[in-house]
Amino acid sequence: MKEGFSRRSPYLPRPLVRGGARADRCERSCDRLGPLTNTALPRATGGPVPRHPSHPRSTLRRSVAVLLFVTISAVPAGFAADTQDARLTQAERTALVQLLSETHARTLALTADVDEATWRRKPSADAWSIGDVVEHLVLAEAAIRGRVESLLAEGPAPDWRTFERTSLDQLVELGADRSRKFQAPEPIQPQGTLGRDEALRRLMQARAETVQWVLATDADLHSVAATGPIGVRLDGHDWVALLGAHNLRHNKQLEEVRAAVLE
Numbered sequence: 001m002k003e004g005f006s007r008r009s010p011y012l013p014r015p016l017v018r019g020g021a022r023a024d025r026c027e028r029s030c031d032r033l034g035p036l037t038n039t040a041l042p043r044a045t046g047g048p049v050p051r052h053p054s055h056p057r058s059t060l061r062r063s064v065a066v067l068l069f070v071t072i073s074a075v076p077a078g079f080a081a082d083t084q085d086a087r088l089t090q091a092e093r094t095a096l097v098q099l100l101s102e103t104h105a106r107t108l109a110l111t112a113d114v115d116e117a118t119w120r121r122k123p124s125a126d127a128w129s130i131g132d133v134v135e136h137l138v139l140a141e142a143a144i145r146g147r148v149e150s151l152l153a154e155g156p157a158p159d160w161r162t163f164e165r166t167s168l169d170q171l172v173e174l175g176a177d178r179s180r181k182f183q184a185p186e187p188i189q190p191q192g193t194l195g196r197d198e199a200l201r202r203l204m205q206a207r208a209e210t211v212q213w214v215l216a217t218d219a220d221l222h223s224v225a226a227t228g229p230i231g232v233r234l235d236g237h238d239w240v241a242l243l244g245a246h247n248l249r250h251n252k253q254l255e256e257v258r259a260a261v262l263e
Contacts, residue, residue, distance in 0.1 A: 086220030096214050099244035104207045110254040119196040123260035133250050134199045135190035141206040143188050148239045156223035166232045174230045175245025178252050
């Protein structure tokens with residue numbers, strides 16, 4: 001059996017809840033992502049990896065683990081699995097939390113041994129630094145969450161039961177594909193104003209709030225829709241999943257920047 005995303009996660013109860021076509025789709029997508037948390041990283045120094053004074057690596061891991069252990073147990077068991085029900089199924093909640101949590105944990109791992117000077121170092125004049133990437137993730141989290149909330153306020157799309165949807169597999173693949181270049185909208189372009197500690201604090205807080213919202217919401221996410229930044233129409237569930245795909249995309253960028261500035 002192929003070892004994949006859902007089977008190697010140290011942060012979630014397993015196996016994933018199984019329940020119909022949506023659950024199968026979610027599990028296949030998670031398998032396709034592969035493990036994201038255990039890849040070895042180059043160290044910034046020759047000695048032991050520096051520990052963040054306020055958030056040591058072990059504390060980050062424990063914080064994510066405790067958050068997910070507590071919140072995943074709160075997933076309501078009574079949500080309908082009917083494809084005409086616009087609410088999330090339990091399997092969809094579990095898969096979204098897993099995607100959001102593992103991509104976030106990977107970001108923390110990629111930034112855990114970076115000091116303030118390296119944080120601001122750019123591979124080239126027009127490239128983003130590690131700090132720029134993280135600041136962008138903070139801004140994008142708020143922007144995408146805000147987009148979901150505005151769609152819900154607008155109400156259901158007339159064709160929500162029938163429009164052609166993008167599978168979670170396709171969404172993750174499109175969103176994370178670094179060969180497809182996108183220009184970040186001006187409101188979510190980094191300004192270089194956040195230091196390392198503050199940026200990571202905001203990122204952890206924002207993602208924790210998103211995970212809690214996914215676990216608690218009974219909104220009709222499948223009934224709202226709009227064209228997303230990757231050029232396809234997305235329902236509310238897909239917009240939330242886009243946060244994970246976007247995170248995965250920029251984790252790849254962080255790996256590239258690290259390789260350049262830690263040489």
